[in-house]
Every structure is written in C-alpha cells, then in structure tokens.
Amino acid sequence: MKFVYFTHSLASCWNHGNAHFVRGVLRELIGLGHQVDVREPAAGWSLSNLLKDHGEEGLDPYRKAYPELHSTSFTKGSDFAAMVDDADVVIVHEWNDHDLVAKLGRLRAGGGAFTLLFHDTHHRAVSDPEAMQAYDLSAYDGVLAFGEALAEVYRSWGWRENVFVWHEAADIRHFHPPADGGSRQGLTWIGNWGEGERTKELKEFLFCPARAARLDLDVYGVRYHETAKAIVRRYGGRYHGWLANARVPQVFARHIATMHIPRRFYTKLLPGIPTIRIFEALACGIPLLCAPWADSEGLFRPGSDFLMAADGREMERHMRAIAEDAELRRSLAASGLETVRARHTCGHRARELLAIVNHLTFPAVALRSVA
DSSP states (O other): OOOOOOOOOOOOOOOEEEEEHHHHHHHHHHHHHEEEEEEETTTHHHHHHHHHOOOOOGGGGHHHHTTTTOEEETTTSSSSSHHHHHHHHHHHTTTHHHHHHHHHHHHHHHOOOOOEEEEEEESSSHHHHHHTTSSOOOTOOOOEEEEHHHHHHHHHTTOGEEEOOOOOOBTTTSOOOOOOOOOSSSEEEEOTTTTTTHHHHIIIIIIHHHHHHHOOOOEEOOOHHHHHHHHHTTTTEOOOOOOOOOGGHHHHHTTSSSEEEOOOOOIISTTTTTHHHHHHHHTTHHHHHHSSSSTTOOOOBBBTTBBBSSSSSHHHHHHHHHOOOOHHHHHHHHHHHHHHHOOOOOHHHHHHHHHHHHHSSSSTSOOOOOO
C-alpha cells in the first residue's frame, strides 16, 4: 500500500514530540514493504525554530539516524489532489491547519479512493476544544487518538466506532540499551518548559528531591525562558538546551535514571495517556521515576516497570534508592524493557494501523490485538 502522511514536521523534533513516533512507524511500514510519502508545511514553526537556533547542522542527527526517511514541503497553493492521487491511506496530523484538513476531506468526498484518517496526539481537544471542533472532519473515515481518554472525547463528538486508540510507542531500532555498560551518574530530565503548566510539579518532583538526594541533574529541552533557567540553576541543575531526539539514547546511557513529570492536562483532563518519553526511556533500559499519573489502560506494570511517587518526599526516597541499589536499577530496567518490547514498539503500532485500515476497508473484519 501507499501511505501519505501530512505531518507538521518529520525533519524537526523541536517542541514536536509527534515526530519521534511518526519516524519510527513510517520506518516500520517501509520495512513491511509499503510505500511512504511524507508531506510537511514549508516554514513550519518547529523546523523554523530549529534552523534559527541550530542551523542546518541541527538536522544532522535525524538524517544520520533515519536515512530512509525524507519529506517534501507544501504551501497553500500546492496541488494536493496530485499528492494523494495514487494513495491508499492518507493520514493527517492535527497540527496541520484547518484549510488543509478541509481540502483533503473534500478530495475524499469527491471520490478519492483512499482511506482518510485524522491523527490526534495532543491535548487541544480538552484545552482548546473550539479550535479542534472547527476542523472539518465530515469526510474522514476515522480518527486515530493517542489514548482512551482522548478517544472518549471524540466519541462524545459523534465518532463512536470510527475513533481508534493508537498509542505512541518506541522505535526500538534506535531506542535500545547501550551496547556497553559504561559508567552512569546522576539524573536527567528531557522535557520542554512550555507555558509553566507544570512548574509546581517540576519543583516538587524533580528539583527539590534531586537536590535533597544530592544527585547531579542534567536538564534538556526548549522554551526555557530566563526565569526557568534560573530555577534550574537555583536547585543545582545544569541546563543544556535543545537535544535532538536521535541523541536521546546517548544521554540516557550516561545517567542512572530519568524522570516523567506529566503536564497537568494529562493528569487532570486526559488521564491515562503516557507521553512518548516513557516508551523511549523504558526501551533504552534506564530506570524511570514518575510523578503521579494514572495508568488507567494498564499499559505498564507500575512498581515493576517504573517507580511512581505520590509526593516530593517519596520521590526523594526513590531517588536515594536508585542511587544506592544496583539491583533495583537492574530490575527496573529489565522489567520496563520487557514490557516495551512485548507491547509498545513502533512495529506493534504499524501492524495496528494496518489492522485499522483493513477494518475500515472491510467492516466485517474485526479488529484484534497485535501485542
């Protein structure tokens, strides 16, 4: 089959976590013998910011890690009919603008012989529902939602049986434990600062306990204003700026543990949806410590795959235990890696996508788990 994916950016992961997952899934589809065509808007905000901060060299890690992938840019005046003319499946990520989403819908309604899917991997359905409901999805065949809580929102909007839970996952061709067991020390946090929607949580579950446990802390990410950088320094952390996602395994390999501090949208309004960093960390075999979040879909084994803390004091105890107990580190790393490889790889998601397309093409075909 031929897949055409309209992403915000494939080349840039600057404040654009969906690129991590799409790269892995598309590579798996290619490996399964399918044709992949990726389109992204010219001068999109993620790529523009990456180039502004790091120049063309900022794209080198992606190009080296994913030589089989490339994308073609489009503008509002592009010939979209030609782009999808011979497609079997067209997937549109929700960071594309409303006009593009509507144009592709009209092509489908006008006789396009492709399956058209809308891919939502963000919290805007609850944080900005008016913007999301302004998308014209009337001609779309289905919605791919990256968690059950988000799928339930689309069901309430009338999608019912045509919304499918399609979790993110780890690209284990790239994210895996290091070949050598080099020395590790301290903690790392890889995450963007954003609009301050988790500043309180970062202080309680990361900065304060790391300082109290006397552990080194390396921080990576973008959108850290001067006040945010000062907070990192005040608690003894080191801020390193943007980190290309393709280089994340190298950073994980140098630290004894990493952290998951979810945004409030994913604990209050869309509970149970893990971000891709959880999958990637576990795939790399690094112990993971989490601030509170509800694994309501039973994706992992809390307490075995990772440790969760109810408050800052418990997080400090977890950090001290991780630093002092090599067997605990080994056990957590092994358990998390086992779960990801059994259920949460981009290979699993590629096969799930094929099953969804098959179900939409032949409705009598029941969906089945590919875990």
